[in-house]
Amino acid sequence: MRSSQYLLSTMKENPADAEVVSHKLMLRAGLVRRLASGLYTYLPTGVRTLRKVERIVREELDKAGAIEVLMPMVQNAELWQESGRWEQMDAELLRFQDRHQRDFVLGPTHEEVITDLIRREVTSYKQLPLNLYQIQTKFRDERRPRFGVMRAREFLMKDAYSFHLSQDCLQKTYDAMYQAYTNIFTRLGLDFRAVLADSGAIGGSVSHEFHVLASSGEDAIAFSTESDYAANVEMAAALAPLNERPAPTHSLTKVSTPNAGSVDEVATLLAVTPVQIAKTLFVHAQQDADATGTAFVALVLRGDHQLNEIKAEKHPLVAQPLTFASEAEVLQLTGAQPGSVGPVGLDIPVIADHSAAQLADFICGANETGFHLTGVNWLRDIPDFDTADLRNVVSGDASPCGKGSLEIRRGIEVGHIFQLGDKYSQAMKAGVLNEDGKNQILTMGCYGIGVSRIMAAAIEQNHDEHGIIWPDAIAPFQIALIPMNMHKSVRIQQAAEQLYEQLTAAGFEVLFDDRKERPGVMFADMELIGIPHQIVIGERNLDQQQVEYKHRRTGEKSLLTLDAVVAEMQAKIQTI
RNA sequence: CGGUGAUUGGCGCAGCUUGGUAGCGCACUUGGUUUGGGUCCAAGGGGUCGCAGGUUCAAAUCCUGCAUCACCGACCA
Numbered sequence: 343m344r345s346s347q348y349l350l351s352t353m354k355e356n357p358a359d360a361e362v363v364s365h366k367l368m369l370r371a372g373l374v375r376r377l378a379s380g381l382y383t384y385l386p387t388g389v390r391t392l393r394k395v396e397r398i399v400r401e402e403l404d405k406a407g408a409i410e411v412l413m414p415m416v417q418n419a420e421l422w423q424e425s426g427r428w429e430q431m432d433a434e435l436l437r438f439q440d441r442h443q444r445d446f447v448l449g450p451t452h453e454e455v456i457t458d459l460i461r462r463e464v465t466s467y468k469q470l471p472l473n474l475y476q477i478q479t480k481f482r483d484e485r486r487p488r489f490g491v492m493r494a495r496e497f498l499m500k501d502a503y504s505f506h507l508s509q510d511c512l513q514k515t516y517d518a519m520y521q522a523y524t525n526i527f528t529r530l531g532l533d534f535r536a537v538l539a540d541s542g543a544i545g546g547s548v549s550h551e552f553h554v555l556a557s558s559g560e561d562a563i564a565f566s567t568e569s570d571y572a573a574n575v576e577m578a579a580a581l582a583p584l585n586e587r588p589a590p591t592h593s594l595t596k597v598s599t600p601n602a603g604s605v606d607e608v609a610t611l612l613a614v615t616p617v618q619i620a621k622t623l624f625v626h627a628q629q630d631a632d633a634t635g636t637a638f639v640a641l642v643l644r645g646d647h648q649l650n651e652i653k654a655e656k657h658p659l660v661a662q663p664l665t666f667a668s669e670a671e672v673l674q675l676t677g678a679q680p681g682s683v684g685p686v687g688l689d690i691p692v693i694a695d696h697s698a699a700q701l702a703d704f705i706c707g708a709n710e711t712g713f714h715l716t717g718v719n720w721l722r723d724i725p726d727f728d729t730a731d732l733r734n735v736v737s738g739d740a741s742p743c744g745k746g747s748l749e750i751r752r753g754i755e756v757g758h759i760f761q762l763g764d765k766y767s768q769a770m771k772a773g774v775l776n777e778d779g780k781n782q783i784l785t786m787g788c789y790g791i792g793v794s795r796i797m798a799a800a801i802e803q804n805h806d807e808h809g810i811i812w813p814d815a816i817a818p819f820q821i822a823l824i825p826m827n828m829h830k831s832v833r834i835q836q837a838a839e840q841l842y843e844q845l846t847a848a849g850f851e852v853l854f855d856d857r858k859e860r861p862g863v864m865f866a867d868m869e870l871i872g873i874p875h876q877i878v879i880g881e882r883n884l885d886q887q888q889v890e891y892k893h894r895r896t897g898e899k900s901l902l903t904l905d906a907v908v909a910e911m912q913a914k915i916q917t918i
Numbered sequence: 919c920g921g922u923g924a925u926u927g928g929c930g931c932a933g934c935u936u937g938g939u940a941g942c943g944c945a946c947u948u949g950g951u952u953u954g955g956g957u958c959c960a961a962g963g964g965g966u967c968g969c970a971g972g973u974u975c976a977a978a979u980c981c982u983g984c985a986u987c988a989c990c991g992a993c994c995a
Contacts, residue, residue: 353928353929353930353944353945354929354930354944354945354956355929355930355943355944355945356929356930357929357930358924358929358930358931358988359924359987359988359989361988361989369929376987378986378987379986379987379988433919485919486989486990486991488988488989603994603995604993604994604995605993605994605995608995621993621994621995622995623993623994623995624994624995643993648993649993651992651993664992665992666992666993666994669994669995672994672995676995678995679995680994680995681994681995682995683994683995684995706995707995824954826953826954827953827954830953859956860952860953860954860955860956860957861953861954861955861956862953862954862955862956862957863955863956864955864956865954865955865956866955866956867956869955878954880954881954882954890954
């Protein structure tokens with residue numbers, strides 16, 4: 343490609359509304375442009391990278407035995423009503439009507455459509471198992487789109503769905519997809535980890551996420567220092583302390599703590615560490631779970647710990663979704679402002695996190711505005727309570743796998759695989775005749791990859807102060823051909839044209855910068871775009887029939903003789 | 919959905935307090951200059967100042983409403 347005939351669209355300055363480095367670089371390098379909140383146009387350079395990611399995904403999925411299909415993005419509401427998600431999903435599901443006032447949705451995912459397809463097309467166990475995938479645009483009306491294409495409303499996704507008659511068969515496909523994903527992210531040249539995950543709104547039981555490790559990641563991942571254990575912090579179990587709770591030594595004392603509401607303020611005022619404070623959170627109770635008809639549940643955590651909402655939501659007494667009591671409700675319940683509340687003397691169920699339940703002689707709110715209690719002890723002062731794992735793990739906690747301690751790192755979720763079971767097949771009555779001639783409901787798996795998000799994640803992980811540093815496998819171009827003053831020198835022009843022809847004929851994707859620009863402009867643009875290999879043609883090297891090679895990532899430079907360029911490039915660039 | 923802030927040429931911004939009819943840098947066009955790291959000089963083109971209403975002789979500027987965009991927020995006990 344000649345840059346004079348291409349749409350480069352690079353920018354010197356950062357657009358004001360870009361926050362993270364990948365978003366800034368994608369705008370500056372001319373990969374994307376924003377149309378509206380969470381909606382992006384991909385410019386030619388961006389499309390090139392997107393297509394390369396897609397190609398690798400296709401190849402590995404085909405190898406794993408998956409078959410490509412393409413489903414509509416617009417889906418009729420009946421299917422969603424049948425699966426129950428028409429009611430379950432909130433505003434994230436974009437709904438609209440056609441000219442006949444019939445309800446439709448813009449597909450955020452395709453379980454309903456694929457399950458509908460399979461129940462029509464597949465009637466016998468002999469046709470199973472099946473694993474179908476597509477690469478297609480999805481729409482999720484995100485509460486808050488941000489970070490460019492990282493969390494966009496419209497985005498490109500690979501989604502796959504598998505159908506089985508047994509858990510055993512599903513497990514085999516799941517394992518094959520786990521391996522395919524590992525192959526894909528390895529080939530993409532990304533530093534990634536597979537982690538245990540919660541299955542969230544999609545449903546199902548077993549699930550793994552694939553994360554690209556990057557400090558700007560939105561998710562926290564817990565790793566064991568001693569084993570392969572890795573889990574999303576949402577999932578990582580906080581083990582109960584092994585030692586016994588110390589016996590009470592202090593008596594219950596009420597102290598005045600005016601204007602001290604937060605854990606930190608109370609800790610400072612009373613000259614203690616947050617570890618000695620218990621904080622109490624009130625959430626709505628699961629209405630039908632408790633015969634007492636109580637509307638709220640108190641959750642107690644150690645002051646230095648954070649509530650894990652997903653864990654809390656799974657507790658049988660807690661309402662789903664997790665809903666915090668309002669300030670007014672807290673006041674009515676305890677008679678105190680939030681900030682001065684605690685578990686002593688409450689007539690609602692109290693659930694203490696294992697670590698909070700381990701405390702003795704601790705501090706908590708007195709349920710009287712402006713007062714706290716010190717020397718508080720479980721059983722003696724709070725006779726009735728339950729314990730559970732309610733908190734996020736923190737760095738240094740014992741690993742749930744039993745080996746080593748946990749370390750927390752951040753990641754960007756680029757893939758997620760689920761064992762769905764029969765959630766959708768049951769609801770939509772997707773079954774086949776088994777060997778006994780009986781109808782049997784199918785077992786399903788589903789597998790997603792955020793194709794457009796991979797582009798942003800790759801940049802988060804691979805950039806420097808000059809711009810993007812693409813991994814070879816997904817670079818929009820492999821080689822930047824940069825002639826110095828081609829418009830003044832016939833021999834430079836001839837050498838450049840010849841090299842362009844040779845390299846292109848050898849199958850390389852070359853961006854030939856034939857613009858009438860000064861060298862600095864060309865270098866800056868080629869580095870910003872992140873082309874991994876540069877060839878610079880200048881007068882002084884041409885005297886020796888040589889050109890300069892420069893590697894974008896390492897900065898390594900070397901001189902190549904003209905007739906050796908193609909062979910050298912073949913040696914340096916692993917063909918994908 | 920709540921809070922905060924922003925909206926002036928393609929991009930980044932000033933002007934608004936104190937109303938008088940829009941300016942800077944980059945980018946773009948033309949000519950010259952320069953040529954292995956975003957040269958320099960000159961001359962140009964491009965803006966209903968987010969939209970609608972109001973106040974006023976006069977509104978980018980003051981007032982009201984709306985829209986869009988961004989950031990923060992479901993960790994508060």
